[in-house]
Amino acid sequence: MNRRRFLQILAAAGAASAASALPSGAFAFDRQHRITIARLDYPGGNSDPRPGALRRLLQEVDKRTSIEVNTNIATVSGRRDEIFEYPFLFMAGDGRFEPFDDDVIRDLRTYLLAGGFLFIDSADGVREGPFLESAERELARIFPDRDLVTLPRDHTVHETFYLIDRPLGRVDVAGNLRGIAEDDRMAVLVNSNDLLGALARDTFGNWEFDVIPGGDRQREMAFRLAINVVMYALTVNYKADQVHIPFILERRRWRVD
Amino acid sequence: MFAFGDYDTTDLLWLGDWSTSWIALLVLIGLAVLAYSAFDLRNVARYRRWTLIGLRGLVYGLAVVLLLEPAIDMRDTSKIPNHVAVVVDQSMTMDLKVDGDGTTRMDRARQAITQLRSLQEDAGEDHHFDFFTYGEELAPASPASFAELEPRATAADLTGALEQVQEHYEGKDLGGVILISDGIDTGSIGLRKARGEEMDEFSRQFLESLNAPVHTLAAAGEEGLRDLAISRVLHDDFAFVHNSITVDVELQAIGMEATSVPVTLRRDGRVLQTRNIHVHPDETSYEVTFEFVPEQIGKEVYTVQVPKYEGEALYENNEHHFVLPVIRDRIRVLQVVGRPSWDQRFLRRLLKRNPNVELISFFILRTDQNPQIVPQSEMSLIPFPTDKLFDTELGSFDLVVFQNFNFRPYRMGHYLRNIDDFVREGGAFAMVGGDLSFASGEYARTPIEDLLPVQLPSSRARSEIMDSEDFRPQLTDAGDRHPITQLAFDPQRNREIWEELPPLRGTNVVAGAAEEATVLAEHPTIRGNRGEPMPVIAVAERGEGRVMAVTSDSTWRWGFEHVGEGGTPREYQNFWNSAIRWLIQDPELKLVRLDTKYDIIAPDAPLDATVSVYTPDYSPAVGAEGELRIEHTPLDAVAGGTERGAAHYDTVEFSTDHSGQWDLDRRFSEPGIYEFEVEVESRAGTLTDDNLVLVAPDVSQYRDIVPRNRLLEIIAEVTDGHHALLPDFDADDLQFKPPRHVEIHNRQIVQLWDNIFLFLVILTLLGVEWSLRRRWGRL
Incomplete structure (x- = not known):
């Protein structure tokens, strides 16, 4: 065990003891109204390539928006008895993984059609890596009748909180998010730019990965995308309401000029 | 014994039950035998050969005839007359005059019927004449009845009449139809075949299927009509x-x-x-x-x-009255949300998907506690237009929903009075739970508290105004019947459905139900200030408007988690859709309703109207007493002919029966608008409803009075019938199909084969053949 690993364990133990020190009702109360994200675990691959980054994401959501979050990230298999507790599933990975069981495929389809939301984030750092190949294979099983479509730049997910032109993450290998539509919303969003990689910090608060091509602006834009995605999961097409359109158009025009 | 003279019909019968293939086989065998004989006798002199072959062929032929068992069928018969249907139009247009001397279309029809008498007499045993009239439908009549017949039918369903004629004579012998009409057909052929157009294929096929000539006698032409x-x-x-x-x-x-x-x-x-x-x-x-x-x-x-x-020709068709029910446009809902949450997301989705709802949502996405590190221009946030929403535009909404929203950070205190006024003047307001709602939203001692169907605790201690335990709301008796919580008609099944829903995750704590509120669901363990179970879902009428409180922010789980448990989102959808309908006072959900079956009725027709009264929990109000006032506006005032307005017509007091209903059984002879206003005193206050019915003569038959001579002509053409424009009509021109059936009075079948003579002939022929063959040196 090196010094870095020892400190990580120490920090984790500290966090756990702090949590246990809170009154039991506080956690229950969190459960009542705070927003959390569940990480989708799957066999035969690395389902948590950026440990702690999801918690960082939620902390940032808590800091910048009115959304109240619960930063305790649950890990769930794709089974219905777990996933329906969490309307937002986050699936990450950095390599190939095994096909899901048929039951999981069926449950995920039911979940997404009922209103669940799945965000898929590739840590491969390439546009078409092995993780995305596997993820797309599973998406084709979940929705054999639907295509994964490229989201246009004016899609609501780019306007839910921040005005975003490009979905930047740790890397910038794909200019657009992709998604699978269900009714009036995207039930699945797929990102190739390693969003969590840009958000991950080590125990001391240092960035775990450099962003490529680089710059604070890129990392900031990754945070904005992350917040927009959470906001999209919660508000869907709210920013497409007529009342918002003049403001958004005006600001986009102002920025272009 | 019998005599041939006793029978008028003779036929040859073959009683042998031989199929055609057997007969063919017998013929082939016979030919083969004769061919072999010809071959065998090839060396015999020609005349001898053909004599022997002829004898053998004759014997074989007679043997075959014997097998076929011939008989003579002799019958003494008489014809059964077939039917000729005389169908006369008795719709209102038949009463219109066709010339200056006052002759009507019906008079011409009567005249034609008189002319048919000679035809009837000449028909003898060939045809039997049946008489019918038609208007709305076919009805039997007698020739004598036409003299008194008043053309009063409000429809002229010519097509329907022919269909009924076909049905009437199904399995019987129809020799023909005589149709006397002005050609106006309110039935399908008349509608399908517009004036000046050819007969469509479908109508043509139907007419041909009658399989009898339809002779059409047109009662009038277009000439002289104005x-x-x-x-x-x-x-x-x-x-x-x-x-x-x-x-x-x-x-x-x-x-x-x-x-x-x-x-x-x-x-x-x-x-x-x-x-x-x-x-x-x-x-x-x-x-x-x-x-x-x-x-x-x-x-x-x-x-x-x-x-x-x-x-x-008449003035009844110079005006047309109709009643137009005008209903509410799309329901305008204002959804104000303190912070994005799953509860808000699922409710917004439901409202957005409801085509009857026009939704305006405002979500607080950022508060003063969130640091502003990004320029405003790079964000999509817009100002919260409180003044516009809660002052100038408030009246345009039907329903305002505060969902986990605390008004205080937005300095909205002075707008809360507007919301109170908005509801009392007929609007609707709903508050949905969350850590920014009810007491947590600081609504205690504000006009909103007066509005809510629940009382708020005075404490601000978070532990006393929020509870985090999971629970299943328990329906009250009112909840069993109230349209919001009635997810199934049967109360037992309704409670089962509620038990099957996922538990709610925590609740805002309230002190109890407010005055005149109806509690639909309660908390299973938490008690209010007075010791009664704490309301979780409660409703109330406030002035002209309605309010609702749902103290939890997790009803969305009924629409999502329930699906994961194998259920459906329908319960969640039904709950909120019903809540919206009740809040906006959907007429279907009023506590007193006056329903009329028809908007327009004819004079002296029965008015089919029912008053239904419900208690605030939607159980039938048995024995509820009320008053029904009726006002009458004459039809000439409706048509602008006079300045006379509505006048009091009658007042009726009533009491509802065991099903909370009272039937109004009335007939109105004078045309006009009859407006009804029902008023019932109940513990929910004075309940009222109104309705109207237009009493007007049915003159639909007068909408098109132009005779359709051409239509009648085509009907005759298609069915090989004869067409005539009355009064020019010669009964001898009408030809009918001969009767198909006869009656057999006596019948005798004489079997020809069962006869010794035939056997003797065969034996004789065989003997001659044998004898000749021996004589001519053949064995």
């Missing part, structure tokens, strides 16, 4: 208030000189719009379109009119 008629008024079944609606009017002018005709649309007697059409003698059909905007919800009586010109 009339201006509103033939059809096309409009939607209902209209949305403040939304334009189009009314298309079709007019028919015949025998009119060139002139400009004003077409007027009146609403409740007052002129709404006027359009002019230019009538030309060569043109009979005209169209006019009115477009207008209904201003208020309820039923409105409209009248389309054209002037009455001298010499018209």
Whole structure:
């Protein structure tokens, strides 16, 4: 065990003891109204390539928006008895993984059609890596009748909180998010730019990965995308309401000029 | 013994049960035997050979005849007359005059029926004449009854009459049909075949399927007819208030000189719009379109009119009344949310997917506690337009929903009074739970608390105003029946459904139900200030409006988690959709309702109306006493002929029966608008409802009075019948199919094969053949 690993364990133990020190009702109360994200675990691959980054994401959501979050990230298999507790599933990975069981495929389809939301984030750092190949294979099983479509730049997910032109993450290998539509919303969003990689910090608060091509602006834009995605999961097409359109158009025009 | 003279019909029968293939086989065998004989006798002299072959062929032939068992069928018969149906139009247009001396179309029909007598007498045993009349439907009649027949039917379903004739004679022998009419068909052929068009294939096939000639006698032609008629008024079944609606009017002018005709649309007697059409003698059909905007919800009586010109065949078709129910436009809902949450997301999704809802959402996405590190220009946030929403535009909404929203950070205190006024004047308000709602939203001692159906605790300690435990709401007796919580009609099943729903995750704590509130669901363990179970879902009437409180922010789990448990989202959808309907006072959910089955009835027709009264929890109000006031506006006032307005007609006191209903059994002889206002005193206050019915003569048959001689002519053509325009008619021109059936009085079958003579002939022939063969040296 090196010094870095020892400190990580120490920090984790500290966090756990702090949590246990809170009154039991506080956690229950969190459960009542705070927003959390569940990480989708799957066999035969690395389902948590950026440990702690999801918690960082939620902390940032808590800091910048009115959304109240619960930063305790649950890990769930794709089974219905777990996933329906969490309307937002986050699936990450950095390599190939095994096909899901048929039951999981069926449950995920039911979940997404009922209103669940799945965000898929590739840590491969390439546009078409092995993780995305596997993820797309599973998406084709979940929705054999639907295509994964490229989201246009004016899609609501780019306007839910921040005005975003490009979905930047740790890397910038794909200019657009992709998604699978269900009714009036995207039930699945797929990102190739390693969003969590840009958000991950080590125990001391240092960035775990450099962003490529680089710059604070890129990392900031990754945070904005992350917040927009959470906001999209919660508000869907709210920013497409007529009342918002003049403001958004005006600001986009102002920025272009 | 029998004598041939006793029988008038003789037929040869073959009693042997031999199939054609067997007979063919016997013939082939016979030919083979004869061919072999010819071969065998090839060396014999020709005449001998053919003599022997002839004898053998004769024997074989007779043997075959023997096998076929021939017989003679002799019958003494007489014909059974087939049926000729005489079908006479008795619709109202048959009462119209055809010439100056006052002869009507029906008079001409009567005259034709008289002429048919000779035909009847000559028909002898070939045809039997059956008489019918038709209007709405076919009815049997006697020749004598036509003398007194009054043409009063309000329809002329010629097609239906022919269909019923076909049905009536199914399995019987129909020799022909004599149709006496002016050709106006309100049935399917008349509708399908517009004037001047050829008969469509479907109608043609039907007429051919009658398999009998249809002789058509037209009671009148178009010549000399003068009339201006509103033939059809096309409009939607209902209209949305403040939304334009189009009314298309079709007019028919015949025998009119060139002139400009004003077409007027009146609403409740007052002129709404006027359009002019230019009538030309060569043109009979005209169209006019009115477009207008209904201003208020309820039923409105409209009248389309054209002037009455001298010499018209009748004036009843110069105006047309119709009743247009005007209903609420899309429900405008304002959803104000303190922070994004799953509860908000699922409710917004439900509202957005409801085509009857126009949703305006405002979510607080950032508060003062969130640091602003990004320029405003790079964010999509917009200002919260409190003044516009809660002052200038508030009245445009039907329902305001505060979902986990605390008003105080937005300095909205002075707007809360507006919301109170908005509800008391007929609006609706709902508060949904969360850590920014109810007492946590600091609504205690504000006008909103007066509005809510729950009382708020005075404490601000978070542990006392929020509870985090999971729970299943328990339905109250009112909840069993109330439309919001009645997810199944059967109370037992309803409770089972509620038990099957996922538990709610925590609740805002309230002190109890407010005055005059109805609690629909309670918390299973938490008690209010008075010790009663704490309300979780409660509703109340406030002034003219309605309010609702749901103390939890996790009802969304009924629509999501429930699916994961194998259920459906329907319960969640039904709950909120019903809540919205109740809050906006959907007429279907009023506590007192006066329903009439029809908007327009004929004079002296029964009025089918029912008053239904419910208690606030929607159980039937048994024995509820009330008063029904009836006002009458004469039809000439509706049509603008007089200035007379509505006058009191009657007042009826009533008491509801065991099902909370009272049936109004009335008939009104005088045409006009009858407006009803029902008033019932209940513990929810004075309940009222109103409705109206238009009493007007049914003159639909007068909408198109132009005789359709050509239609009758085509019907005759298609069925190989004869067509005549009355009074020019010769009964001898009508030919019918001969009877198909006969009656057998006596019958005798004589079997020819069962006869010793035939056997002797065969034996003799065989003997001769044997003898000749021996003599000519053949064995």
